[in-house]
Amino acid sequence: MDSIDRKLLNLLQRDASRTNVDMASEVGLSPSSCLRRLQRLRRSGVINRIVAILNPAKVGRVIKAMVTVELKLHGEEHMRRFLKAATAEEAVSHAYAVTGENDIVLMLRLRDMEELDALSEKLFTDQTNVARYITTMVIRTAKEETAVLM
Amino acid sequence: MDSIDRKLLNLLQRDASRTNVDMASEVGLSPSSCLRRLQRLRRSGVINRIVAILNPAKVGRVIKAMVTVELKLHGEEHMRRFLKAATAEEAVSHAYAVTGENDIVLMLRLRDMEELDALSEKLFTDQTNVARYITTMVIRTAKEETAVLM
DNA sequence: CACATGTTCGCAATATTATTGCACAATGGG
DNA sequence: CCCATTGTGCAATAATATTGCGAACATGTG
Numbered sequence: 269m270d271s272i273d274r275k276l277l278n279l280l281q282r283d284a285s286r287t288n289v290d291m292a293s294e295v296g297l298s299p300s301s302c303l304r305r306l307q308r309l310r311r312s313g314v315i316n317r318i319v320a321i322l323n324p325a326k327v328g329r330v331i332k333a334m335v336t337v338e339l340k341l342h343g344e345e346h347m348r349r350f351l352k353a354a355t356a357e358e359a360v361s362h363a364y365a366v367t368g369e370n371d372i373v374l375m376l377r378l379r380d381m382e383e384l385d386a387l388s389e390k391l392f393t394d395q396t397n398v399a400r401y402i403t404t405m406v407i408r409t410a411k412e413e414t415a416v417l418m
Numbered sequence: 419m420d421s422i423d424r425k426l427l428n429l430l431q432r433d434a435s436r437t438n439v440d441m442a443s444e445v446g447l448s449p450s451s452c453l454r455r456l457q458r459l460r461r462s463g464v465i466n467r468i469v470a471i472l473n474p475a476k477v478g479r480v481i482k483a484m485v486t487v488e489l490k491l492h493g494e495e496h497m498r499r500f501l502k503a504a505t506a507e508e509a510v511s512h513a514y515a516v517t518g519e520n521d522i523v524l525m526l527r528l529r530d531m532e533e534l535d536a537l538s539e540k541l542f543t544d545q546t547n548v549a550r551y552i553t554t555m556v557i558r559t560a561k562e563e564t565a566v567l568m
Numbered sequence: 569c570a571c572a573t574g575t576t577c578g579c580a581a582t583a584t585t586a587t588t589g590c591a592c593a594a595t596g597g598g
Numbered sequence: 599c600c601c602a603t604t605g606t607g608c609a610a611t612a613a614t615a616t617t618g619c620g621a622a623c624a625t626g627t628g
Contacts, residue, residue, distance in 0.1 A: 351560040
């Protein structure tokens with residue numbers, strides 16, 4: 269992992285649709301050599317995957333919300349059970365176990381308020397071991413970055 | 419935007435490194451026809467961009483945290499100024515203006531606690547108009563999904 | 569320093585893929 | 599029913615990815 273690898277990773281995180289030939293010339297390598305680095309980075313697991321990032325507003329997921337959850341029973345098994353149910357929901361984009369007053373933080377991407385209503389009823393009830401939950405609506409998205417600069 | 423487009427978008431969100439030829443056969447189209455759909459989806463802005471998702475742990479960003487921020491002065495201009503400063507930080511992966519007790523929620527990806535210390539001192543001071551902030555550490559990441567299923 | 573070992577490199581040949589023009593089929597108003 | 603629009607497949611071409619190979623380079627050892 270040298271400076272050329274880091275350059276390539278930064279390029280890929282910004283735009284992975286570029287051709288190998290193109291990136292090779294930018295980092296000053298021959299296409300073959302550059303390709304072998306890319307293959308190595310993928311095999312080694314530094315590059316998890318290559319994905320398309322859609323415009324959520326153009327595919328009907330316009331509402332974002334954050335939910336902080338406190339469980340009634342805090343044991344590892346209860347935690348795991350709740351997280352399993354939450355992550356199974358496609359409206360749940362992020363799910364974290366956290367320190368502090370709350371046990372879990374979820375980020376949601378929703379089509380409309382009805383979906384929030386239905387999901388809340390499904391995930392945050394007595395049956396799911398939830399003592400308290402607070403829903404916070406996102407008014408403005410100032411940054412959403414998948415890249416990790418190096 | 420028909421059912422084939424949606425299929426393509428779901429494929430691309432899971433793995434955008436697949437070849438056009440490959441995806442064409444999966445959705446039952448000729449490569450040329452499939453390619454023209456992909457080009458259209460990109461030009462129309464439904465596909466924002468194609469990016470590489472790295473393994474944060476393998477590039478030294480192992481700590482995640484969430485920070486909720488309440489500003490002292492709540493005007494639009496103050497909000498904008500704080501968000502500008504926050505989004506400029508590469509440790510800040512997500513930044514949202516939100517409803518409720520707090521004004522802003524940030525997600526952080528950090529190398530170590532020193533970086534959290536330095537960033538907190540830089541972003542959450544009197545000079546930056548912060549009345550109160552609460553830092554919550556992420557213990558476990560149960561889900562982080564860029565895809566928006568359709 | 570000389571040498572052995574392993575890694576990375578560029579070149580060139582080949583395979584695979586992307587891209588485009590064109591004619592034809594499907595679709596949806598008027 | 600006809601026309602205009604859009605989408606489709608085919609085929610030719612251009613661009614790109616992929617691999618073998620020998621040379622350059624770095625590294626560690628006697």
